[in-house]
Amino acid sequence: MNILAFDTCFDACSACVARSGVGGVAVLARTAERFETGHAERLVPMIDEVMARAGVAFGDLDRLAVTVGPGTFTGTRIGIAAARGLALVTGLAVVGASSLAVMAEVAGSELSPGEAGGDLIVAVDARRGEVYAQAFGANAQDAKSPPLLLPLEEAARLGSAETLLLVGSGAAAVAEAATRAGRRATARLAGLLPDATALATLAVALSPGESPLAPLYLRPPDAKPQDGKSIARAAR
Secondary structure, eight states, rough: OEEEEEEEESSEEEEEEEEEETTEEEEEEEEEEEEOHHHHHHHHHHHHHHHHHOOOOOOOOOOOEOOSSSSOOHHHHHHHHHHHHHHHHHEEEEEEEOOOHHHHHHHHHHHHHHTOOOOOEEEEEETTEEEEEEEESSTTBSSOOOOOEEEEEHTTTOSSSSSEHHHHHHHHHHHHHHHTOOEEEEETTOOOOHHHHHHHHHHHHHOSSSSSOEEEEESOSSOOOTTOOOOOOOOO
């Protein structure tokens, strides 16, 4: 199975072409860049780049994979739109994974064997004293909770183990809240972000849904129309 995977949810953009087989998932080409804006301009060139380096044509692909959120509104929407457009043109099946599950997969490859094991909480700073959080067991496919938007104190109650391992930009703040609540907590990998290579690995076990992918927004947009502030049309 040949997979094209890409992520645009947070302050990075990545794309990967991978092939799954009896021996597991082999990465044929990948690229990743970190930036806060510019996902729309960079995503398609990055996809073209990894496809060319992998020597794979769109007709050789079997599946598309994309992160569906949570993340920034613009970034998440860009990734979903690209996946929908490619699926429409190519007829390929599309699978989606939460950005937090992909981060859990990345963490699993970066943590030492002594650190891994037990409950893992991915916590991403969502500002306003809140985090995007999701709890996992043995691995990223063993989700113990859905992706959630929680205050720090509630995120600190996730997981069933007495000791927590937290990763992500919100890990330290949640670890402090867990410690105040009497739990043992360790924060690691503050710079953790989703990566298309990890997404490609997860995509092998995912099943395409019957309906089109939709962005996973856990918070309403900040920008809203002002009630009663519309400007009257000029008289003709």
